[in-house]
Each structure stands twice: as C-alpha cells, then as structure tokens.
Amino acid sequence: MYKNEIPMTFPKNFLWGGATAANQMEGAWNEDGKGLTTAEVVKKSQNPLEMSANDVSMNTIKVAMSDMTDKMYPKRRGIDFYHHYQEDIKLFAEMGFKAFRLSIAWARIFPNGDDKEPNEAGLKFYDHIFDECHRYGIEPVVTISHYEMPLNLTLKQNGWFSRKTIANFTHYTETLFKRYQGKVKYWMTFNEINAITGGFTATGSVDDQLSLNQQSQLRYQAVHHQFVASALAVEQCHKIDPKAKIGCMLARMETYPKTPNPIDVRANQLQDQLNLFFTDVQVRGEYPEFMNRYFLENNIKIDMDPEDEKIIKHGVVDYLAFSYYMSSVVDATQKPEKFNGELLGDGKNPYLETSDWGWQIDPIGLRITLNELWDRYRIPLFVVENGLGAKDKLTSDHKVHDQYRIDYLKKHIIQMKEAIKDGVNLMGYTTWGPIDLISAGTSEMSKRYGFIYVDQDDEGNGSLKRYRKDSFYWYQKVIASNGEDLS
Numbered sequence: 188m189y190k191n192e193i194p195m196t197f198p199k200n201f202l203w204g205g206a207t208a209a210n211q212m213e214g215a216w217n218e219d220g221k222g223l224t225t226a227e228v229v230k231k232s233q234n235p236l237e238m239s240a241n242d243v244s245m246n247t248i249k250v251a252m253s254d255m256t257d258k259m260y261p262k263r264r265g266i267d268f269y270h271h272y273q274e275d276i277k278l279f280a281e282m283g284f285k286a287f288r289l290s291i292a293w294a295r296i297f298p299n300g301d302d303k304e305p306n307e308a309g310l311k312f313y314d315h316i317f318d319e320c321h322r323y324g325i326e327p328v329v330t331i332s333h334y335e336m337p338l339n340l341t342l343k344q345n346g347w348f349s350r351k352t353i354a355n356f357t358h359y360t361e362t363l364f365k366r367y368q369g370k371v372k373y374w375m376t377f378n379e380i381n382a383i384t385g386g387f388t389a390t391g392s393v394d395d396q397l398s399l400n401q402q403s404q405l406r407y408q409a410v411h412h413q414f415v416a417s418a419l420a421v422e423q424c425h426k427i428d429p430k431a432k433i434g435c436m437l438a439r440m441e442t443y444p445k446t447p448n449p450i451d452v453r454a455n456q457l458q459d460q461l462n463l464f465f466t467d468v469q470v471r472g473e474y475p476e477f478m479n480r481y482f483l484e485n486n487i488k489i490d491m492d493p494e495d496e497k498i499i500k501h502g503v504v505d506y507l508a509f510s511y512y513m514s515s516v517v518d519a520t521q522k523p524e525k526f527n528g529e530l531l532g533d534g535k536n537p538y539l540e541t542s543d544w545g546w547q548i549d550p551i552g553l554r555i556t557l558n559e560l561w562d563r564y565r566i567p568l569f570v571v572e573n574g575l576g577a578k579d580k581l582t583s584d585h586k587v588h589d590q591y592r593i594d595y596l597k598k599h600i601i602q603m604k605e606a607i608k609d610g611v612n613l614m615g616y617t618t619w620g621p622i623d624l625i626s627a628g629t630s631e632m633s634k635r636y637g638f639i640y641v642d643q644d645d646e647g648n649g650s651l652k653r654y655r656k657d658s659f660y661w662y663q664k665v666i667a668s669n670g671e672d673l674s
C-alpha cells in the first residue's frame with residue numbers, strides 16, 4: 188500500500204527476549220515421572236566441528252539406554268533449569284525481557300508418548316514457569332516440539348516415519364492447549380522443521396542402515412507426517428484458544444550464487460526453493476509444484492492419506508518464525524557428498540568472517556531474508572533465534588567481557604531495523620540461548636551464546652552459578668530503548 192512515510196523504528200509491542208529448548212537446559216531428565224527422550228541418547232561430539240546429533244543408530248541407542256549417567260549425554264543434565272527456573276526468569280526480567288521462548292518436553296507430559304493420561308507433575312512444572320513469566324510481564328513463546336520426543340516412540344514405531352505418531356502428537360497438543368489456555372499466547376509447532384539433514388534429531392527416526400536415497404525418502408515422509416500433525420495442531424489451537432497465535436519455525440539460511448553464471452544462479456534458486464518448501468506448505472497450505480519434479484527425479488514418493496491435503500490447507504499458521512545464524516554460497520559444480528535435504532549450501536563466502544565453529548556471519552543476509560520472506564508470505568515474521576556461539580572466559584572477579592557477542596548482535600539488530608524500514612512486518616526477536624546452555628549440534632557447554640554465564644564445563648563440572656556478562660547490561664539497554672540504544 189502506498190504511503191508517504193515509513194516506520195522509523197521497532198514497533199511498540201516488539202517482543203524482545205531470548206530463546207531456549209527444554210532438552211538443552213532443563214536437566215532433571217529422570218525426575219517427576221519424565222520419560223527418556225531422543226535427545227538424551229545422543230552422545231556429545233568428539234570433534235566440535237562435527238554434529239554428533241546426526242550420528243545415531245539403533246546400536247548407539249541401546250548403549251545409551253544401558254548407561255544411566257549423564258557423563259556422555261550432556262542433554263540429560265542441561266544447566267539444571269528445572270531447579271533454577273525462578274532465578275533464571277528473574278534474570279531475564281532484569282534484562283527487561285518481553286518474551287521468553289522455551290519448549291515443552293513431550294516426555295514430561297506423556298513419558299512414553301502414547302500414554303492415555305498426562306503426567307500431572309510435568310504439566311505443573313510448565314504452569315509454574317508460565318506463572319513466573321507473567322509475574323514479570325514476560326510473554327512465554329512456546330515450541331511444542333524442539334528436537335526431541337519420547338524415545339519410546341522411536342523404539343516402537345520409528346518416530347515420525349510412522350503415521351501413528353500424528354495421533355500421539357495431537358493428543359499431546361490438545362492437552363497443552365487446554366491446560367495452558369490463556370497462559371500462552373504464542374505457540375510454535377516444530378522447531379526448524381526443514382532441518383531434516385539432522386535426521387534423528389528432527390524426526391526421531393533411525394535411518395543409519397539405509398542408502399542415501401532411502402534416507403531421503405524416509406525423512407521427507409517423516410516430515411510429511413509432521414506437516415499433517417502441525418496443521419491439526421493449528422486447527423486445535425484456534426478452536427480451543429482463539430486468542431492465541433500459532434506459528435511454524437524454519438531454519439533460514441540465506442544462500443547466494445557463487446558467481447553470476449546462470450548455472451550457479453539456478454542452483455541457488457533450487458536450494459532456496461528446497462528451503463522454502465517447508466514454509467510454503469505451512470503458510471500457503473499446499474505442496475509447491477517445484478517439489479513434484481524434485482521428488483520424481485530423486486525417486487521420492489510421499490505416502491499421503493486422502494484427507495491430508497485438506498488438513499494442510501486448513502491448518503495454515505498465523506506467523507512465520509525462523510532462526511538465522513549465517514549465510515552460505517551455492518556452487519553449481521559442487522556435488523553434494525553426504526545426504527543433503529539440500530538444506531544448506533556449505534560454500535565459503537570470501538566477504539564474510541566466520542565464528543569459531545565455521546558459521547559465516549552475515550548481518551545483511553538477515554535483512555535480505557526478512558525481505559524475501561515478507562514478500563513471499565505476507566504474514567508476520569518473528570526472528571526466534573540468532574546469536575554467536577563463542578568461547579567465553581570468566582575472569583577471577585566473575586565477569587565476562589564479551590564484546591564480540593555484542594558486536595554480532597548489534598549488527599543484526601541494525602539490519603532488522605533496516606528491514607522494518609523496508610516495510611517488513613516483524614513482531615519480535617529472541618536471541619538464542621540468553622543463558623548458556625548445551626549445544627544442540629555438538630552437546631558442548633563451551634559453545635556459549637548467553638548474556639548469562641553458567642559455571643559448568645563440557646564434562647559437567649562446575650557450581651552451576653549464574654553470572655551476568657557484559658552483554659547482559661548491553662541487552663538491557665537495547666530493550667529499554669526499544670532497539671534505539673545499541674552502544
């Protein structure tokens with residue numbers, strides 16, 4: 188719509204805050220009736236540049252189940268948020284958070300995933316968290332499934348590969364919407380639903396014995412079941428709590444063609460389509476045409492029930508949330524070696540710096556992405572993850588001078604503001620890991636994102652004491668000034 192003015196800054200009710208996930212922070216993995224989850228059988232990486240989360244087989248699961256310690260399985264201990272949540276939420280409030288993104292551990296509510304009755308102790312735990320948030324005027328933003336599910340569903344039916352999991356999930360979601368009606372205004376169904384390269388982490392399906400093509404087949408089938416489950420959850424949510432909003436969540440990586448050669452430009456376009464396929468389904472309510480060709484040429488056949496298309500059409504989301512950490516370059520001549528849900532190009536960009544974990548830092552890419560997503564979907568956008576994983580040093584007087592983190596975040600906030608001036612409808616920004624937590628990809632503790640330092644090392648040694656970093660006071664100012672004071 189033509190107007191002779193542009194928004195000059197962040198909207199008034201902008202949701203500033205931080206984002207976390209249950210399996211990376213709660214700990215208390217075997218307390219109060221909770222069942223074992225898929226995240227708790229993933230070993231920590233031996234090499235920090237490799238994601239151990241992708242390395243799961245039936246055999247490694249068996250080994251994990253016979254080991255009832257958290258030594259090799261850091262996601263079992265998290266940062267013990269389960270027992271520190273009051274202290275932690277108070278610190279978030281001190282920073283001025285308007286929103287706190289967290290996930291619910293399905294296995295706290297339904298320990299086996301297919302139980303008839305929910306576990307009251309699990310439900311209560313999240314009641315306490317939401318009440319605590321509201322005490323400080325913090326809006327909880329809740330991910331229903333963030334890289335974990337009850338392990339029993341893997342053992343019994345190979346996770347999301349099975350259609351049966353849809354019914355288990357809708358029982359879980361219905362329980363949540365009824366219980367937390369009025370307490371949770373913002374929901375999200377699946378974290379990074381497009382991250383199927385993550386295999387087991389994303390789908391709870393074991394596929395190590397399969398060929399690459401069979402893996403692709405299984406993962407796309409699993410994600411189809413997630414699409415249906417997500418759409419059903421959207422419908423339930425709208426019905427049970429019409430005031431609540433429910434979104435989808437995408438791992439967004441901006442990609443660029445390596446050169447202006449049209450073959451690179453086209454390869455990049457395909458990469459982008461394969462990334463946006465997931466949001467096309469969840470926002471537009473249908474499989475996009477370009478996937479027909481992709482599936483056909485890659486021998487992938489999606490098994491759909493006759494009613495699936497209708498369900499997907501009805502269950503379109505209210506907003507689009509996404510994580511953004513980096514960008515990448517697509518080179519048409521490079522053949523992908525491993526399975527690639529073709530999510531990520533991993534080409535190097537000579538114009539960008541990288542983090543210690545090789546992630547290419549690209550704040551302008553965030554503005555580009557925001558514009559692209561807004562142009563394509565025209566629904567509110569929410570940046571629900573962004574941040575720098577770095578090695579921090581705690582000084583003897585318990586300070587952390589993390590100017591590098593401030594620099595990273597500042598540059599991204601500047602670009603979000605540019606996007607708002609471009610006309611993008613952006614509803615909020617929750618940085619990843621406002622308090623240090625266990626890494627999703629490698630299970631390290633030393634890959635820290637937080638404004639709050641947690642005294643724990645990769646082996647789980649430490650007092651678990653929380654300390655404010657320099658970035659804590661910086662973010663406090665950012666929020667208080669609604670993004671104006673970035674100094």
Ligand code: BGP
Nearest residue numbers: 208378379576625626627628629
């Ligand atoms: C996203 C996940 C988060 C998170 C983040 C950082 O993909 O949604 O769970 O942890 O990435 O990744 P990592 O922890 O591996 O550094």
